[in-house]
Amino acid sequence: MSRQTAETVDVEAIREEYPILEREFDGEDLVYLDNAATTQTPEPVVSAMSDYYREQNANVHRGIHHLSQEASVAYEDAHDRLAEFVGASGGREEMVFTKNTTESENLVAYAWGMRELGPGDEVVLTEMEHHASLVTWQQIAKRTGADCRYIRVDDDGRLDMDHAEELIGEDTEMVSAVHVSNTLGTINPVSELADLAHANDSYIFVDGAQAVPNQPVDVEAIDADFYAFSGHKMAGPTGIGCLYGKSHLLEEMEPYLYGGGMIRKVTFEDSTWDEVPWKFEPGTPPIAEAVGIHAAADYLDGIGLERIREHENELVTYAYDRLTEHDDVEIYGPEPGPDRGGLVSFNIDGVHAHDLASIMNDHAVAIRAGDHCTQPLHDELGVAASARASFYLYNTREEVDALLEGIDDARELFA
Structure with a gap:
């Protein structure tokens, strides 16, 4: 039996905030176990976004009227809240808002990597990287002449840190590592990787998509140069991601997307850019989504990230x-x-x-099947797919x- 304390998550009360969990399919209650792909969204987040559309809907940084001013304040406050x-x-x-973690990876890879990388330079990644990281840096390396090298994963699913020390050296310009593996569940020692990177005068980008929703994260304690995560994996809306970057690095980087809302002055001959973060956010931004992710941060803090981590650990241990x-x-x-996530x-x-996922769907149990955007890792594991x-x-x-x-039903069916 689970240990009940004052610190335990009140799951039954929490579930009442998620009407989607009351759905049934062919008489079976929905069991949603695909949270590493997308979490469900609670009523406080939905309400915050609905209130914005009902009462404040306007474009930001473009109007003198009341609605625009209110929307602008809400949008700017969301940046401060997610930074906190x-x-x-x-x-x-x-704190720069993007569409998702993938776009955050691309922003740094293009805005920093295309300028800084060249032949002889190295980007060090891990074998457990999500395609958002692996493919992005792989393709930037091809364009710049740089090389990608990969830290091995040992038989227990952990990073080989001795191998990391061998790879991260004087030619390394960027280390890109996933904080929590979306396939193995491994919680990586990103602070140690940051120390290795900085000891060799290189930077570190941490993909925190699977970490921020589930545990307390302190980017300054990690000493990450860049850290990215997504709203839809932390009880927030789709269509918005967050990129933390050390201020001096963001100041030095050139934007890689252009348009309205990110400029200071435009002439027919040239343009100059607005201050950070706006210079990286051209066009009409995800305003309602910013309101939503702000509400999601408040919601998760209200429950307590330590409690969420404890609850997930209990479930994954039981499973x-x-x-x-x-x-x-x-x-x-x-x-x-x-060092294992939920x-x-x-x-x-x-x-x-x-086949297993299909049988689960017949029971209204939602799981994921495939390579989970980690094809090279699955190749190393010697399997084409996993549940x-x-x-x-x-x-x-x-x-x-x-x-x-x-x-058990799948076993019987395929026996």
């Missing part, structure tokens, strides 16, 4: 222990503990991951049991 949420003391000057009771299950990544990727002997169940603050042990029942 991840421990960035510089406020809005260190891991139950899955390993069977010899036909292969689980990827480290055992539950301080997801489990696995395969069942004789059952393809996509993934990922947990969040509103999931329960009973829902893990529903997952296990679906697996």
